[in-house]
Amino acid sequence: MPFTIVRQDITKIKTDAIVNAANTELKMGGGVCGAIFKAAGKNELQEACNELSPIKTGEAVITPGFALPASYIIHVAGPVYDPSSPKVSEKLLRSAYLNSLNLAKDYKCKSIAFPLISSGIYGYPKSEALKVATIAIKDFLGNHDMDIYLAVFDKDSFMVSEKLLGEVASYIDDNYIEKHKLSRRELLDIERRALSDVDHIEYGSPMPQISEEVLKAPAGIDDLIDNLDEPFSTTLLRLIDAKDKTDVEVYKRANLDRKLFSKIRTGKGYMPSKRTAIALAVALELNLDETDDLLERAGYALSRSQKFDVIIEYFIINGKYDIFEINEVLFKYDQPLLGG
Known part of the structure; x- marks a missing residue:
């Protein structure tokens, strides 16, 4: 790192x-x-x-x-x-x-x-x-x-800045929960598609009626494999182009070394750690929904039951993308740091 x-x-x-x-x-x-x-x-x-x-x-x-x-x-x-x-x-x-x-x-x-x-x-x-x-x-x-x-x-x-720590502490108090809770980031793609026509579901309430056509799923394992989502590395490279950034700019802003980034770029099946995936989302200045999507392609999600995730969420929704500042706050909270 x-x-x-x-x-x-x-x-x-x-x-x-x-x-x-x-x-x-x-x-x-x-x-x-x-x-x-x-x-x-x-x-x-x-x-x-x-x-x-x-x-x-x-x-x-x-x-x-x-x-x-x-x-x-x-x-x-x-x-x-x-x-x-x-x-x-x-x-x-x-x-x-x-x-x-x-x-x-x-x-x-x-x-x-x-x-x-x-x-x-x-x-x-x-x-x-x-x-x-x-x-x-x-x-x-x-x-x-x-x-x-x-x-x-x-x-x-x-x-660290007392003002920043105070804002983060308030956000944690308002959003951190001890127990696992249903949220949009914990739904699978197939669940999202099935619920795409529902504006809001109250946790614990009866499931709304959804048409059989919407719920229709692939018949077997072969169909599921044939319909895999775009892999992490492909999505990352597409986002780098879409955000008009260079590889060097991204891996430096993500606090990653060149060798690790090279593995991600050249290995189509490469799966990064969660901290690395989040660091890249921060480097690309992704919003929360874009971050959720990128993390999902690496098999991860942000959860309100994890203090680390809530701190990351605070910085993203407030448009604060300085990874060094984020790491200073993570360190104060005894959390792992972002980067390689």
């Missing part, structure tokens, strides 16, 4: 590189910086850092990973947040991420893990720090392929 949030100790992540939120003197500090020095071997790492210091705010340098699972440590100096000059702080924080990513690219890294830079003792508001990180990473992924992780110790280590 190109970009994902993980609840993990950054010193234990097996990526090509991890990022150390360093001070400009590259001295061993506290918090995440101190943990990285200790895990890597503080004497060896400090010696390597001494040869590279000092650095400027926003600048990134690289050392070996020493005893860490990662091959490299990229040291970057994030800004101390200045509430009187928020735009300057934002520019410096953005450069910290982009300089780290470009340095990783120069060293042929295929994966990298970040902490939430400057959100600790440097005082950057966590919700704003997350926003800057997400935008910078998204911009980088628009032109490059790399697996990027944002490592947080727990889900309270960063703050």
